[in-house]
Amino acid sequence: MKVIKSEIYKTSNKKNEEIKEHNDAPKLYIETYGCQMNVSDSEVVNSIMIDNGYALTDDVKAADVIFINTCAVRDNAEQRIRNRLQALNAMKKKRKGLIIGVLGCMAERLKEKLVQEEQMVDIVAGPDSYRTLPQLVKQVEIGQKAINVLLSRDETYAEISPVRKDANNVTAFVSITRGCDNMCAFCVVPFTRGRERSRNPESILREVREVISEGYKEVTLLGQNVDKYNWNEGEVNFAQLLKLTAELDPKVRVRFSTSYPQDFTDEVIKIMAYHDNICKYIHLPVQSGSNNMLEKMKRGYTREWYLNRINAIRKYIPDCAISTDMISGFCGETEDDHRDTLKLMEEVGYDFAYMFKYSERPNTFAARNFEDDISEETKKRRLSEVIALQQKLSLKSNEKDVGKVFEVLVEGFSKKSQDRLFGRNSQNKVIVFDKIDAKIGDYVNVIVKSCTSATLLGEIEK
Ligand code: SAH
Ligand code: F3S
Numbered sequence: 025m026k027v028i029k030s031e032i033y034k035t036s037n038k039k040n041e042e043i044k045e046h047n048d049a050p051k052l053y054i055e056t057y058g059c060q061m062n063v064s065d066s067e068v069v070n071s072i073m074i075d076n077g078y079a080l081t082d083d084v085k086a087a088d089v090i091f092i093n094t095c096a097v098r099d100n101a102e103q104r105i106r107n108r109l110q111a112l113n114a115m116k117k118k119r120k121g122l123i124i125g126v127l128g129c130m131a132e133r134l135k136e137k138l139v140q141e142e143q144m145v146d147i148v149a150g151p152d153s154y155r156t157l158p159q160l161v162k163q164v165e166i167g168q169k170a171i172n173v174l175l176s177r178d179e180t181y182a183e184i185s186p187v188r189k190d191a192n193n194v195t196a197f198v199s200i201t202r203g204c205d206n207m208c209a210f211c212v213v214p215f216t217r218g219r220e221r222s223r224n225p226e227s228i229l230r231e232v233r234e235v236i237s238e239g240y241k242e243v244t245l246l247g248q249n250v251d252k253y254n255w256n257e258g259e260v261n262f263a264q265l266l267k268l269t270a271e272l273d274p275k276v277r278v279r280f281s282t283s284y285p286q287d288f289t290d291e292v293i294k295i296m297a298y299h300d301n302i303c304k305y306i307h308l309p310v311q312s313g314s315n316n317m318l319e320k321m322k323r324g325y326t327r328e329w330y331l332n333r334i335n336a337i338r339k340y341i342p343d344c345a346i347s348t349d350m351i352s353g354f355c356g357e358t359e360d361d362h363r364d365t366l367k368l369m370e371e372v373g374y375d376f377a378y379m380f381k382y383s384e385r386p387n388t389f390a391a392r393n394f395e396d397d398i399s400e401e402t403k404k405r406r407l408s409e410v411i412a413l414q415q416k417l418s419l420k421s422n423e424k425d426v427g428k429v430f431e432v433l434v435e436g437f438s439k440k441s442q443d444r445l446f447g448r449n450s451q452n453k454v455i456v457f458d459k460i461d462a463k464i465g466d467y468v469n470v471i472v473k474s475c476t477s478a479t480l481l482g483e484i485e486k
Contacts, residue, residue, distance in 0.1 A: 049079040053087035057105055058095025060281065061217075061246055062128055064197040066093045067186030069127065069154050074187060076158035084115075089123045089161060091147075094130035096212050098383040102130055113144045123164050125149060125157070129216035132173050133386075139169045151202070151217050152176040175203075175218030182227040185234060192435050194242060194465045196235040200228055200265065201247030206284065208311075209322045209389040210354060210382060213248055222253050225260045225268065232269055232276075241433055241465055242277040245269065250280050251287035263291040270299040275467075277433060277450070279303045285310065285333050286325045290340075297340040304341055305452040308333065309349035309378075313368025314361035317354055322389060327368055334372050345375040345421075345451035352410055353382045353403030355394035362406045369413055375421045375451065377414045381407050415477045422453070422475035429485055430455065432470045434462055455480040 052073050056066045069091060070080055081087055090112060095101040109126070116122045125147030126138055132150035139148055146164040149157055153172035160170035180202055188196055204213050205220040232243050245266070247253060253262035260268075262280075270278045278301055283292075285308055296302045308330075312318055315326050337344050350365065369377070381403040384396040398406075430449035438444035438456050445464070446456045455470050456479055462468045470482040 049077055050088040051081040051086050052078040052089045052091065053081050053084050054091045054093060055084075055108070056093040057101060058093070058097065058129065060197050060244065061199060061248070062093050062095060063189075064186065064199045064246055065128065065151060065154070066091075067188050067197075068181045068184050069093070069157060070187035071184050072154055072157055080187070084112075088121070089125065091125045091127050091157075094126055094128040096129035096133045096216055096385070098380060099385075100383065105130060109144045116144075123147065123161060125160070127151075127154070127157075129212070132175070132216040133212065135173050136171060139171060146170065148173060150175060152179045154181070155179075177219050178221055180221055180223035180227075182224045185231065188235075192464055193239060194433065194435050195244065196240045196242070197244050197246050198228060198231050198235070199223065199246045200250060200262075201253050204248035205252070206249060206324075207322060207389065209320060209394075210351065210385065212385040212388055215387060217248065220249070220252055222255050225255050225265055228265065229268060229272065232272055236273050236276050239465065240276070241467075242279065243269065245278065245280040247280075248282065249284040249287060250282065251284050251289065251292065261291075263289060263295050266292065266302065267295050267299070270295070270302050274301050277301050277303055279305065279452070281307050283308050285330050286323070288333055290336055293336055293340045296344075303450045303452065304344045305347075305450065306337060306344060307347045307349075308337075310368065310372075311349060311351050312354065312357075312361065313365035314357070315364075317357055317361050317365075320356065320390075320394070321351075321354060327364070330368075331371065343451070345453065346372060347376045347378070347452075348372070348374050350377055350379045350410055351382050352379070352407040353398035355382070355390055355396055355398070357382075357398055357406075362409075365410065366413055369410070369417065373421065374414060374417055375453070376418050377410075379407060379410050379414060419475070419477040422477065422480055425453070425472045425480055426475055427472065429469050429471045430480075430482075432457075432468055432482075434464050434466045434468060436464055449480075453480055454478070455482050457482045457484055460484050 054066050056062050094105050112124055124145045126145045127149045128151055131148045138145050147160045148171045150173035152175050156172050163170040201222050203218040203220045207214050251262050253265055283306055310330050311321055313327055384391050432447040432449050432455050434445050434447040438446050443459050444456055445459050446454055448454055457470050469485040471485050472480045472482040474481045
């Protein structure tokens with residue numbers, strides 16, 4: 025999943041406008057770290073807090089309550105958040121009554137420790153306890169510390185309509201499952217987000233209809249492993265949910281993340297191939313190209329199985345873009361294992377990848393059973409080789425697109441110039457082009473004129 029940091033706020037949302045008319049409404053500021061699922065969760069929190077009389081603000085200095093929605097997947101994510109909490113704590117010392125809450129995966133992992141030992145925060149709330157946030161704030165207001173890290177087997181926030189940050193009002197995330205049962209040896213997510221559970225399909229489709237009626241043009245269905253989506257013991261599986269979503273409006277694009285190689289079926293590929301509005305892009309994290317490592321990681325598939333899935337994608341959707349996540353330096357990884365990873369990357373020819381050094385996470389299977397025995401230096405060197413190779417592969421993939429015309433959904437202005445826009449094609453590649461008369465939210469046909477390894481550069485076709 026893409027690692028992003030965004031500050032969640034919403035000023036044009038109707039619900040928020042109504043609240044804002046009462047200027048005395050307490051102000052909530054949320055900062056979100058980590059994966060798209062966290063972005064989606066922050067939107068649920070926005071909704072819960074607005075319903076309880078809060079207004080959202082994008083100005084941390086104006087806030088009465090600050091929530092930091094956290095990520096625990098790697099140690100450096102946690103370190104960054106700790107630094108941020110320290111800075112906020114300094115602010116708290118100067119401003120009496122300011123309430124600071126830690127939400128999400130770090131809250132779940134560290135529980136009472138955050139409040140007791142570090143004394144930095146007032147509220148600690150795990151991913152399944154957001155409905156109780158208004159009560160937790162009240163508890164703090166009467167002088168108590170407030171902690172709720174109970175994980176649930178059935179919480180999906182199904183009926184809550186998330187209040188979205190209106191960065192573009194074009195693309196929306198909709199969560200379809202919560203938690204994960206895979207228990208990959210390196211991963212903390214099953215511990216911080218709890219058991220896998222699927223959200224009621226009617227509530228998913230209702231939310232998608234809602235965002236379409238608000239003018240959104242693209243919906244991304246989210247889950248740690250979307251392929252495990254299963255409503256009512258097989259009544260609706262992921263392929264069927266994808267089909268139902270795509271059929272709501274042929275002009276609205278549908279994406280999904282994340283697929284899991286072992287569970288990724290031909291049925292899903294065929295549905296993708298059949299519906300023009302399902303984007304031709306699959307994020308299928310492999311983690312390693314070595315069978316030894318895959319077994320130790322408890323991924324449940326081999327490189328041969330993975331390549332079979334890639335072949336199936338290529339067979340039904342020849343123009344499909346494929347990306348992956350990679351971990352370098354997992355416990356016991358040899359140079360041969362590392363070379364297997366590089367070979368697999370070449371063989372698949374990934375269009376892009378998210379690449380990480382292994383970071384041991386307390387209490388995971390790997391932490392309990394294996395030694396974190398690859399030196400920092402070796403991890404770094406292997407990761408840099410993986411990154412260098414991916415840059416070559418991405419450039420090669422982008423060069424193949426020069427001269428082609430793509431339908432692009434315009435998402436925003438280019439960082440460098442207000443005269444240029446950016447958007448993505450179905451393959452999830454970012455394309456930058458001169459604005460002419462196009463606007464955010466339009467579909468435009470863009471011919472690719474040149475590229476870098478990260479971006480396609482083009483012109484609107486007249
Ligand atoms: N299935 C999830 C995965 C969440 S973690 C999803 O929806 O994307 C995202 C990525 O972080 C993983 O695919 C893996 O590549 C990486 N990751 C997870 N735990 C890690 C660890 N302990 N060290 C390094 N990278 C890790
Ligand atoms: Fe983590 Fe594996 Fe689930 S990477 S989120 S345990 S699929």
